[in-house]
Amino acid sequence: MPVQGIFGNTVELLGKxxxxxxxRHTMISANLAxxxxxxxxxxxxxxxxxxxxxxxxxxxxxxxxxxxxxxxxGGAASLEKVQGDLVDLSSRSMGPDGNxxxxxxxxxxxxxxxxxxNASVQILAKKFEGLKQAIRGTL
Amino acid sequence: MDxxxxxxxxxxxxxxxxxxxxxxxxxxxxxxxTRTAEGGPYRRKxxxxxxxxxxxxxxxxxxxSRANEARSVQVTQINEDQRPPRLQYEPGHPDADANGYxxxxxxxxxxxxxxxxxxxxxxxxxxxxxxxxKSMALKTLDLLR
Amino acid sequence: MEISALTKVGGLSQAFxxxxxxxxxxxxxxxxxxxLEEMVSKVNEQQVTADKSIQALATGESxxxxxxxxxxxxxxxxxxxxTQVRNKAVEAYxxxxxxxx
Numbered sequence: 151m152p153v154q155g156i157f158g159n160t161v162e163l164l165g166k167x168x169x170x171x172x173x174r175h176t177m178i179s180a181n182l183a184x185x186x187x188x189x190x191x192x193x194x195x196x197x198x199x200x201x202x203x204x205x206x207x208x209x210x211x212x213x214x215x216x217x218x219x220x221x222x223x224g225g226a227a228s229l230e231k232v233q234g235d236l237v238d239l240s241s242r243s244m245g246p247d248g249n250x251x252x253x254x255x256x257x258x259x260x261x262x263x264x265x266x267x268n269a270s271v272q273i274l275a276k277k278f279e280g281l282k283q284a285i286r287g288t289l
Numbered sequence: 290m291d292x293x294x295x296x297x298x299x300x301x302x303x304x305x306x307x308x309x310x311x312x313x314x315x316x317x318x319x320x321x322x323t324r325t326a327e328g329g330p331y332r333r334k335x336x337x338x339x340x341x342x343x344x345x346x347x348x349x350x351x352x353x354s355r356a357n358e359a360r361s362v363q364v365t366q367i368n369e370d371q372r373p374p375r376l377q378y379e380p381g382h383p384d385a386d387a388n389g390y391x392x393x394x395x396x397x398x399x400x401x402x403x404x405x406x407x408x409x410x411x412x413x414x415x416x417x418x419x420x421x422x423k424s425m426a427l428k429t430l431d432l433l434r
Numbered sequence: 435m436e437i438s439a440l441t442k443v444g445g446l447s448q449a450f451x452x453x454x455x456x457x458x459x460x461x462x463x464x465x466x467x468x469x470l471e472e473m474v475s476k477v478n479e480q481q482v483t484a485d486k487s488i489q490a491l492a493t494g495e496s497x498x499x500x501x502x503x504x505x506x507x508x509x510x511x512x513x514x515x516x517t518q519v520r521n522k523a524v525e526a527y528x529x530x531x532x533x534x535x
Contacts, residue, residue: 160485167492168429175425176295179418180343180359183302185411186309187338187362198494205489236358253414264421266491268428269499273488273506275432280510288521 156281162229163205164274170197170234171267177236178260181251188247192256197234204229292426294343294359299422301361302415308364309336309408313401320396323384331394333370338362370395466523473519477512484509 174195184190244250312334322331340360372395380389484505490496 158485160488163489163492172292172295172425175292175418175422176298176359179295179299179302179415179422180361182411182414182418183298183305183362184338184340184360185414186306186407187340190340190360193359202493202495205493253410257414257417260418260421264425265499267425269502270492271428271431273502275434276506276510278432280513283514283517288517 159205159229161274161277163201164270164277166201166229166232167270168267168274170195170201170232171263171270173234174263175260175267178256178263181239181256182253182260184249185251185253185256186249188249190248191250192239192252194237194239194259195234196237197232200232200234201229204232292422295422296419298343298359298361299415299419301363303412303419305336305338305362305364306408306412306415310405310412312336312367313405313408316396317398317401320394320398322394323382323391330374330392331396332374333372333394333396335368335370336364337366337368339365470519470523473516477509477516480505480509480512 174197177193177195181192181194240250243252316333319331325331339362341363342358342360374392375395376390377393378389379385379391382391385391484502487496487502487505491499491502496502
């Protein structure tokens, strides 16, 4: 019975989004924890570009045909392989002790990340509910 | 990826900021202390924060990638201010030296208040981060409902 | 009994406006079957639109959370309505088959 087929691309995408946003939350809380540490630069995980290229076309973004071929970087071939890159956030105002964390923007990103995470969870729950309803045949 | 790592990081920040607050209150309380157990006037104490990686990497590759990973904060050292104490002319004071000067701690109350506001702001920010992690984890349970 | 009266119910035909061909006075079963087919394809369209908007939100292309929520809810509600219409139709069919001839 092809059970895997009933979960389309969207469910995978949402699951991956949850994963990546959880990682981003860890980075944001690390930035907030080190807001007073001298010499610390804020870091973030960037995954939107990779998600987009993974969704657009798996076969087009440098798939490998032989196990010993090296995978092309820059675009994930499939949705599972999207890992997200750790990048440094360059802040506009570097403090006198070399600390580069802007607390205000970190709080803003924290709120945005939380809202998007909750929204993804809600949409995912809705998708499963719709599937369950289709299987049951009635409300 | 779990939320407990994130909560641990925020908890470490809360502990560090609390240590800092303790030092600040100690500084403010001892602004006029001319004697201490070690002799001499009270010296301003300050905490040194260090960003320490959360996971211990056992391999070379992990050590390389550790530079960008999430790092928690720890108080590694408590500094004593080495600036010379403030001298005030009070010949009748029991701690006056040969010239009649008493050494008072070199603590600027305004500076300490500013530090206190920063510490409290950072503490609140980390509380918000902990609550956000908790709310996200609880919301995930909704998937099962 | 005229089953084609089903297609004339105000709510249904306004929710899914169907291009009425000139001669729908023909076989009522064909009329209803065609109506159901179009309804299914419209519901599918809405699901696809909702999926696309979810993807746009996840990759950060569109910041419109409300659009995504509306699209998802629309798709869900029309799917539920389709399910209920199908259930009622099946029930009506079974009712008819139960009638002693």
